[in-house]
Ligand SMILES: Nc1ncnc2c1ncn2[C@@H]1O[C@H](COP(=O)(O)OP(=O)(O)O)[C@@H](O)[C@H]1O
């Protein structure tokens with residue numbers, strides 16, 4: 001691992017995220033009940049599930065935007081709900097989050113968007129921070145002139161790329177992505193999948209990837225976790241998950257779109 | 273030369289240690305002292321404890337993009353991830369990175385800014401006139417088709433912008449009425465003419481202050497609300513959605529607001545006149561020894577109803593201008609949060625400015641007409 005800060009309690013083969021018995025509810029509505037999940041170091045874990053099964057809520061409770069109603073979450077060797085404010089912020093600094101709609105700061109241009117965490121957290125002077133920001137933008141495949149553009153003037157694909165650059169600003173150990181390819185054209189989505197794998201290989205982070213996109217699962221994910229009935233039904237390689245005896249899983253992977261995605265992957269592999 | 277990150281001895285440079293964002297500044301400083309390393313030097317990269325994108329950027333800068341891209345050929349013993357990282361960063365830095373913002377040139381820039389501002393002002397007024405036309409055209413086309421009037425929306429806006437503003441308008445005009453009465457009493461006492469305080473308060477509130485204060489309050493309170501409401505809808509593409517469904521945003525969103533203002537402002541102006549008079553009357557009774565009956569009698573004797581009508585006739589004009597500016601600025605909002613703020617500010621400033629401008633012109637007109 002190239003980018004990890006090793007704290008004492010952190011072993012190398014330990015999972016980076018371990019969720020156990022997680023409970024989440026909004027008033028009477030229970031979203032998660034006794035949910036277990038593991039994210040291994042360096043892997044890309046695809047999290048799938050029907051709309052409203054609580055994928056975004058799960059992501060938000062791991063990154064600390066929602067306090068869980070029960071259960072434990074261990075991230076990078078420390079138990080989140082036992083940390084004080086300052087320790088928490090130390091851990092959270094090692095997260096990169098890409099929100100469902102990008103959430104770029106609309107009053108800053110792209111270069112300033114990416115430079116902000118570098119200035120605030122890494123205490124770099126503006127000039128250095130903006131230089132590094134431009135490299136990050138180029139790293140995610142945005143042209144140099146985009147650096148001075150404002151979010152409102154960008155296409156959906158560019159917003160996602162810029163948001164990825166911002167998530168990568170501090171070289172996170174764990175990257176959380178909430179439906180990054182939703183709303184992108186298939187070519188843009190495929191390029192994004194490819195980009196994610198390349199960056200993961202180079203930067204060595206682990207990825208928690210919420211998605212509906214079957215092509216993304218085939219192209220980018222090492223393992224897949226299925227959210228259903230308020231818990232994680234199964235976490236395994238795509239092949240094994242697709243064999244799971246569950247109505248939703250079968251419908252999802254073996255319905256018309258599932259077969260199409262599988263077929264297209266199979267044909268690209270056979271061509272190579 | 274020897275440091276935590278770089279060792280240089282007899283033409284052999286070696287990089288090591290922790291090349292991360294945390295030490296970015298320190299490493300950069302060290303490298304600056306070192307100057308550039310000549311290509312004749314032998315370079316080894318060995319045992320980086322850690323390496324991230326910031327550190328990799330510094331290395332690529334030091335050795336050059338071309339050499340960095342071939343790093344696996346001459347530094348094969350680096351871990352696989354570090355090699356991959358160096359190559360990726362080198363590729364990213366191959367693109368031209370510097371986007372020079374236009375070179376600053378004080379004098380011409382200042383001139384250009386003035387020009388832009390004037391052009392923007394002109395454009396703004398043109399848009400306002402166009403929008404007024406559009407609203408009027410829609411208004412008249414719907415005038416004789418009552419089934420398309422949006423009664424519910426209009427009433428809701430009357431409540432928000434009219435009814436809910438009654439207390440603040442009443443309080444404000446009451447206090448200004450009292451102040452005017454005090455002022456009048458102080459000046460007129462020297463002439464032994466304190467009784468004319470009544471005329472002063474009545475004239476000023478019926479002709480000017482009642483309607484003007486109400487209009488200024490609504491310009492601050494309602495124009496900004498309209499801009500923020502429509503602006504949020506605009507940035508959420510709700511207005512585009514209406515248009516795409518063949519619905520007219522002017523009819524659905526603007527007209528109810530304009531109608532509500534046309535109803536609210538005259539009523540609020542009336543409330544303002546009354547409560548200004550009450551404020552004046554209170555000062556008159558409490559500190560000038562003028563009784564209420566005397567106050568009312570003087571009003572009836574001295575102040576003709578023309579003044580009331582002159583004052584009230586301005587209310588619909590103000591109402592229309594405020595509502596139209598508020599809505600137009602809302603439509604001009606673009607995606608960013610900053611833009612909502614800028615247009616809200618602009619709508620309040622513009623509508624207060626227009627209200628006072630129109631009031632001044634009207635005062636001239638009414639004076640010349642002898643009304
Ligand atoms: N702030 C909230 N208040 C109440 N209910 C919420 C809130 N956020 C999410 N929920 C509920 O939690 C469930 C899961 O939502 P979410 O995680 O957004 O679904 P998805 O898997 O599509 O991302 C939904 O039923 C939603 O209604």
Ligand SMILES: [Mg+2]
Pocket residue numbers: 055056100
């Ligand atoms: Mg979601």
